[in-house]
Amino acid sequence: MAPQLDGYFKQVDLMADSFISRLRSAVAIPSVSADPDLRPKVVAMANFLEAELKALGASVEKRLPGKQPGHPNLDLPPILLGRYGNDAKKRTILVYGHYDVQPALKEDGWATEPFDLTVDEQDRMYGRGSTDDKGPVLGWINAIEAHQKAGVEFPVNLLMCFEGMEEYGSEGLDDIIKEEASKFFKDAEAVCISDNYWLGTEKPCLTYGLRGCSYYSLTVSGPAQDLHSGVFGGTVTEPMTDLVRLLATLVDNKGKIQIPGLNELVAPLTDEEKELYNDISFEMSDLFHSLGSETSIHLNKEDTLMARWRYPTLSIHGIEGAYSAPGAKTVIPAKVIGKFSIRTVPNMEPDKVDELVFKFVGAEWKKLSSNNTMKCELQHSGNWWVASPKHWNFSAASKAVERVFGVKPDLTREGGSIPVTLTFEQATGKNVLLLPMGSSTDAAHSINEKLDKRNYVEGTKLLGAYLHYVAEEAQV
Numbered sequence: 226m227a228p229q230l231d232g233y234f235k236q237v238d239l240m241a242d243s244f245i246s247r248l249r250s251a252v253a254i255p256s257v258s259a260d261p262d263l264r265p266k267v268v269a270m271a272n273f274l275e276a277e278l279k280a281l282g283a284s285v286e287k288r289l290p291g292k293q294p295g296h297p298n299l300d301l302p303p304i305l306l307g308r309y310g311n312d313a314k315k316r317t318i319l320v321y322g323h324y325d326v327q328p329a330l331k332e333d334g335w336a337t338e339p340f341d342l343t344v345d346e347q348d349r350m351y352g353r354g355s356t357d358d359k360g361p362v363l364g365w366i367n368a369i370e371a372h373q374k375a376g377v378e379f380p381v382n383l384l385m386c387f388e389g390m391e392e393y394g395s396e397g398l399d400d401i402i403k404e405e406a407s408k409f410f411k412d413a414e415a416v417c418i419s420d421n422y423w424l425g426t427e428k429p430c431l432t433y434g435l436r437g438c439s440y441y442s443l444t445v446s447g448p449a450q451d452l453h454s455g456v457f458g459g460t461v462t463e464p465m466t467d468l469v470r471l472l473a474t475l476v477d478n479k480g481k482i483q484i485p486g487l488n489e490l491v492a493p494l495t496d497e498e499k500e501l502y503n504d505i506s507f508e509m510s511d512l513f514h515s516l517g518s519e520t521s522i523h524l525n526k527e528d529t530l531m532a533r534w535r536y537p538t539l540s541i542h543g544i545e546g547a548y549s550a551p552g553a554k555t556v557i558p559a560k561v562i563g564k565f566s567i568r569t570v571p572n573m574e575p576d577k578v579d580e581l582v583f584k585f586v587g588a589e590w591k592k593l594s595s596n597n598t599m600k601c602e603l604q605h606s607g608n609w610w611v612a613s614p615k616h617w618n619f620s621a622a623s624k625a626v627e628r629v630f631g632v633k634p635d636l637t638r639e640g641g642s643i644p645v646t647l648t649f650e651q652a653t654g655k656n657v658l659l660l661p662m663g664s665s666t667d668a669a670h671s672i673n674e675k676l677d678k679r680n681y682v683e684g685t686k687l688l689g690a691y692l693h694y695v696a697e698e699a700q701v
């Protein structure tokens with residue numbers, strides 16, 4: 226099966242160093258979508274990808290989604306639409322990835338410069354975006370180049386959609402996907418997204434579900450400016466005190482969400498679904514390895530996986546305006562903004578979640594009898610997604626995993642969110658597969674994010690092999 230793959234694999238091995246250089250150039254561009262000041266860098270990253278694709282003979286079009294909501298002077302970065310190959314006899318596959326990254330500062334605790342790809346003696350490649358999602362996006366480009374250099378015919382027509390706002394709720398992308406479903410994406414027969422992670426470090430997986438994400442801010446303000454706590458402490462209602470009390474009402478320290486009605490929206494667990502968890506290759510030690518601690522809420526694998534995949538969670542992320550530098554500044558912050566998000570699951574409707582959140586926060590605020598002002602706002606939300614893995618798209622990926630890694634992949638769901646997955650499925654009407662490249666220890670979104678060289682190189686083989694098996698599936 227797929228005999229041309231041997232030549233392709235050999236070429237990928239030969240090109241490993243140049244693929245790492247490509248990743249180094251990409252990581253060096255701090256394309257942080259959440260930081261308006263770094264928006265030119267997000268655009269620079271789009272230009273980098275466009276140039277790489279064009280150099281390989283792909284055609285690239287840009288779609289400009291307009292201004293960022295709430296920022297009338299800030300342009301959203303371009304959405305890149307690429308095409309490689311246009312042969313009516315071949316299958317057409319649409320792949321999606323994102324070229325923006327989470328924020329990263331050395332002083333957050335990184336051991337190396339976050340935007341300087343650093344490879345250690347165990348071939349771990351550290352850098353912001355290495356695994357999420359620059360490595361996987363470059364994996365598709367590497368696959369095109371290795372086919373060309375090996376003289377192996379590219380097995381499918383490849384459509385590409387790469388965006389620069391995924392880490393900020395994919396602002397502007399939904400409308401463009403809907404618009405292009407009958408235009409640029411019209412030939413697509415299936416969709417593949419490489420933007421999540423294996424459950425452990427050894428066994429690859431194929432993913433058929435994601436949680437949604439509804440992200441909120443809580444703004445508490447009172448005094449006109451920050452105050453001296455010695456002079457004004459005890460005389461003023463402190464916004465920070467109000468905010469921490471309010472945040473503390475949302476969730477207990479065992480992860481139980483305290484918002485009435487929210488847990489009742491969750492689809493009940495069936496016996497059939499419960500069975501699925503037994504067979505998944507995952508140990509609590511995998512979790513401890515990823516956490517770097519043994520501070521888990523649950524004691525066994527099943528409860529842990531269910532908490533990650535099929536139950537909602539509420540996380541408190543940070544407080545803007547609070548004093549956070551080292552030292553002991555005795556300030557009373559005048560205005561603080563708390564940030565929290567809820568990962569949503571079937572059958573939670575985002576509008577209903579918002580309604581319950583606003584009602585609860587309003588009631589808890591009232592109980593504080595504060596004379597400060599409080600505003601609770603939705604920042605962005607994206608829906609959950611669960612699909613059927615019984616499709617040729619998944620069979621092709623399963624064969625590719627077996628060919629590259631010699632094992633059958635686990636079928637998993639993912640606790641994270643890729644808001645546009647559901648949009649792709651609904652707008653194109655095609656099956657969507659998530660085919661991860663990185664492992665559970667990659668620390669996406671965290672300090673010291675990395676991608677193992679093995680995952681990058683074998684992952685590039687995997688993406689190419691998947692396309693070959695997709696082409697074979699067409700002949701069945």
Ligand SMILES: C[C@H](N)C(=O)N[C@@H](Cc1c[nH]cn1)C(=O)O
Nearest residue numbers: 357391392393394420438641642
């Ligand atoms: C799974 C994917 N690589 C990812 O990290 N997605 C983000 C998407 C998001 C949602 N709100 C803000 N960003 C995530 O799951 O946090």
Ligand SMILES: [Zn+2]
Nearest residue numbers: 323357358420
């Ligand atoms: Zn991602």
Ligand SMILES: [Zn+2]
Nearest residue numbers: 357392669670
């Ligand atoms: Zn991410």
